[in-house]
Amino acid sequence: MEMTQKENTQIKNRRSIFTTLLTNRFSNLTLAVIMALLVTFILIWLMDANPLKVFAVMWRGSFASWDSTTQVLQAWVPLVLATIGLMFTFTSGLWNIGMEGQIEMGAIFAYGIIRIYTGTETSGGVVILLAILSGMVGGAFWALLVGLLKNFGGVNEIFGGLGFNFIADAVMLYLVYGPWKPAGVANGSTKMLDKIYWLPQVKGTYLSLWALGIAILSVILVTIILKGTYFGLKLKAVGKNNKSSFLLGIPTNRYMLLSFILCGLFAGLTGALQVTGFNHVLRNNISGGYGYLGLMVGMLANIQPLVTAPIALIFIALSKGAAGLGIDLKLDSNLSGVIQGCLVICVLMMAGVRRLLTVKGKGARNG
Amino acid sequence: MDSSTISSIGSIFAWAGPVIFAVIGETITERAGVMNLSLNGSLILTAMVGFAIATITHNFLAGFLAAALVGALVALLIAFMSIGLKQSQVAVGYVLAMATKSLAYFMGAPYVGKPVILLPVIPIPFLSQIPLIGPILFKQTLLTYFSYLLIIAAYIYIFKTHQGLILQGIGERPSAAYVRGANVNLLRYIYVGVGGAFVGVGGALYSLSVKTWNGQLSGFDGIGWIVLAITIFGGWHPIKGALGSYLFVLLQYLGIVLQPLMPQVNSRVLQVAPFPLMILALLFVNIGNTDWVDRTLAGLPENVRRTIAKVLRALNTRQPAALGIPFENE
Numbered sequence: 001m002e003m004t005q006k007e008n009t010q011i012k013n014r015r016s017i018f019t020t021l022l023t024n025r026f027s028n029l030t031l032a033v034i035m036a037l038l039v040t041f042i043l044i045w046l047m048d049a050n051p052l053k054v055f056a057v058m059w060r061g062s063f064a065s066w067d068s069t070t071q072v073l074q075a076w077v078p079l080v081l082a083t084i085g086l087m088f089t090f091t092s093g094l095w096n097i098g099m100e101g102q103i104e105m106g107a108i109f110a111y112g113i114i115r116i117y118t119g120t121e122t123s124g125g126v127v128i129l130l131a132i133l134s135g136m137v138g139g140a141f142w143a144l145l146v147g148l149l150k151n152f153g154g155v156n157e158i159f160g161g162l163g164f165n166f167i168a169d170a171v172m173l174y175l176v177y178g179p180w181k182p183a184g185v186a187n188g189s190t191k192m193l194d195k196i197y198w199l200p201q202v203k204g205t206y207l208s209l210w211a212l213g214i215a216i217l218s219v220i221l222v223t224i225i226l227k228g229t230y231f232g233l234k235l236k237a238v239g240k241n242n243k244s245s246f247l248l249g250i251p252t253n254r255y256m257l258l259s260f261i262l263c264g265l266f267a268g269l270t271g272a273l274q275v276t277g278f279n280h281v282l283r284n285n286i287s288g289g290y291g292y293l294g295l296m297v298g299m300l301a302n303i304q305p306l307v308t309a310p311i312a313l314i315f316i317a318l319s320k321g322a323a324g325l326g327i328d329l330k331l332d333s334n335l336s337g338v339i340q341g342c343l344v345i346c347v348l349m350m351a352g353v354r355r356l357l358t359v360k361g362k363g364a365r366n367g
Numbered sequence: 368m369d370s371s372t373i374s375s376i377g378s379i380f381a382w383a384g385p386v387i388f389a390v391i392g393e394t395i396t397e398r399a400g401v402m403n404l405s406l407n408g409s410l411i412l413t414a415m416v417g418f419a420i421a422t423i424t425h426n427f428l429a430g431f432l433a434a435a436l437v438g439a440l441v442a443l444l445i446a447f448m449s450i451g452l453k454q455s456q457v458a459v460g461y462v463l464a465m466a467t468k469s470l471a472y473f474m475g476a477p478y479v480g481k482p483v484i485l486l487p488v489i490p491i492p493f494l495s496q497i498p499l500i501g502p503i504l505f506k507q508t509l510l511t512y513f514s515y516l517l518i519i520a521a522y523i524y525i526f527k528t529h530q531g532l533i534l535q536g537i538g539e540r541p542s543a544a545y546v547r548g549a550n551v552n553l554l555r556y557i558y559v560g561v562g563g564a565f566v567g568v569g570g571a572l573y574s575l576s577v578k579t580w581n582g583q584l585s586g587f588d589g590i591g592w593i594v595l596a597i598t599i600f601g602g603w604h605p606i607k608g609a610l611g612s613y614l615f616v617l618l619q620y621l622g623i624v625l626q627p628l629m630p631q632v633n634s635r636v637l638q639v640a641p642f643p644l645m646i647l648a649l650l651f652v653n654i655g656n657t658d659w660v661d662r663t664l665a666g667l668p669e670n671v672r673r674t675i676a677k678v679l680r681a682l683n684t685r686q687p688a689a690l691g692i693p694f695e696n697e
Contacts, residue, residue, distance in 0.1 A: 335473050342466065
């Protein structure tokens, strides 16, 4: 009897070190990152390349020079804006896969306004402001459609959103190859905007401090709305338990629609800034996959708006860094997508393990 | 009908092969109560794996087996994350849809530009001699014939066998199936794996008979999402799902045929046509499930209400009740 008890304590102690490692939030996350890196290393090694060299190239590609760093920051703007918008839909328990199309609609609406005002007396600054506002309206409109289909048509927002992404693609293709194509050429892009409609850029780079400022302000604003207001709390209640919230008097349908609209506003803002701040044209693929990537960043951020900023930076550094792999190591740049995916899967996996262990621990204590 | 028209109608059935395999695979998976949202990525990944392995080994069978294995592994990862670790199936499926697509392009890059290899067409003796139907249905590749058989086999298995009844049970009322002695979670793993393997065969069939692996697969990217929608539209029924698949491929085909009539419109605009139709189809099959329709109908005169309700009910599909919900035996 004594023997078994001693053994039991020993097993418990050994178990506890292991469980602590897995249940502590920080070590759990570290383990997840190590796991993701391990998987990526194996995959790179399978492709006959040196993993360390690959990561060195990626680091150089994103942070080695002022030029590349400003490019990373410039690309960080749309990604963090998309992700911060998604915080609303994630909070209310919805999957806004339609982000990508909403960004495109924002870009189309913004460009449309500038097109109308080109050649008129109105000052550049006013037109840019109007373009940004109209872009936000465009994004919100496209998101509202998905929300209405969900609320009144019973169409799951995943399929509604995807469908509208492809429709936005079609609208974009139609415009840039049709009515809005520059005279003579059809290369999937409109004429370049007049310089007065560009957001000012830092000399010698593509970085627009205005766009960067808007992105940082948006992160702060959304954090305040979601974490510091009654509205944010109610939205969270809708996401956590839709039925109870409804019974407690929250108009859940209206809140879900509202979260779509708010998300769409930021998607539209993203698209408008892509036009006036960076691309200066309307072109096919202007949304750049930021909507799809934003969903992954959002998943990692786990509805903590402030956390989106650093995670988005890591993700965008991976994407930008991988662009040079083709030239230096003859590897495909899609490696960044593989790393990002592995990272999210491993984090979800370790979160599952952690939950399993903590729930079991609680159960044992209760029993 | 001249021979070129016949062969192009025949090609619709050949193109539909990959979609059929994927739709049946997803139907089985979702019938078991698990949603494999990764299809868009796993189809592209298995298309790459099938082509790469068949190119290396000079053996089609090896290519298909490897693709089936990869498809099953991706699906089992979702099952493990959901059943074992209680993570959201939507979240895991979405991430895998993105990650496997990137993985396909990353690992498949060296195989871009390798010589095209296509499954041989094997006409079935006698049957291919039937006028009209023969050359359309029975002058196909072996795997296309399998796709016909799979539809019927899946239908019989799900609705006419005891095992199929249990499959429905673990997706509808897992606790009842459990009480009846079914090992719910083990069965879910098995069916998710089998469904994933069918998806894998579908992916390989695309790169080995429809279009070769070219590192982009522009016509294929997006089909995974359509497959998921067709599964819903088909009401988780293999035959209705197959009809949906043929309809979808027919529409795609018409998009290409009608393109020359509208030269001013970019060719990729018309290829988007299936997506708004997908939304409309989902709207029709789901709108009967919403509260406001119920409320509105209640206020209408009796005979009008009955007619509308009948139409809605005929269109309506209802998903397996336990779809996406992990099972815990207390």
